[in-house]
Amino acid sequence: MRIAVLETDLFPDKGTLEGALAVLEQAPEAxxxxxxxxxxxxxxxxxxxxxxDAILASDVVVTV
Structure with missing residues (x-):
C-alpha cells in the first residue's frame, strides 16, 4: 500500500499517529x-x- 504522509503539525495527537506509522514502516514489502x-x-x-502527485498516486493519505 502506498501511503502519503503530510507533515503539518495540525493535530495535537501527533505521537499516536507517528506510532502507528512506525508500525507500518516495519513492513516495507507491504x-x-x-x-x-x-x-x-x-x-x-x-x-x-x-x-x-504523491497524493494522487497514493492509496491512503495521512495528515500528521
Whole structure:
C-alpha cells in the first residue's frame, strides 16, 4: 500500500499517529510511506506539484 504522509503539525495527537506509522514502516514489502514536510514556509510550485502527485498516486493519505 502506498501511503502519503503530510507533515503539518495540525493535530495535537501527533505521537499516536507517528506510532502507528512506525508500525507500518516495519513492513516495507507491504507498505511504502512517502513523507512530505508541509510545515516549511513558502514551498515552491514544483514542491507542491510533487506533493500533489504523491497524493494522487497514493492509496491512503495521512495528515500528521
Amino acid at each position: 507498505h511504502q510511506l512517502f513523507r512530505h514536510d508541509l510545515r516549511r514556509p513558502k514551498l515552491t510550485e514544483h514542491e507542491w506539484d510533487v506533493v500533489l
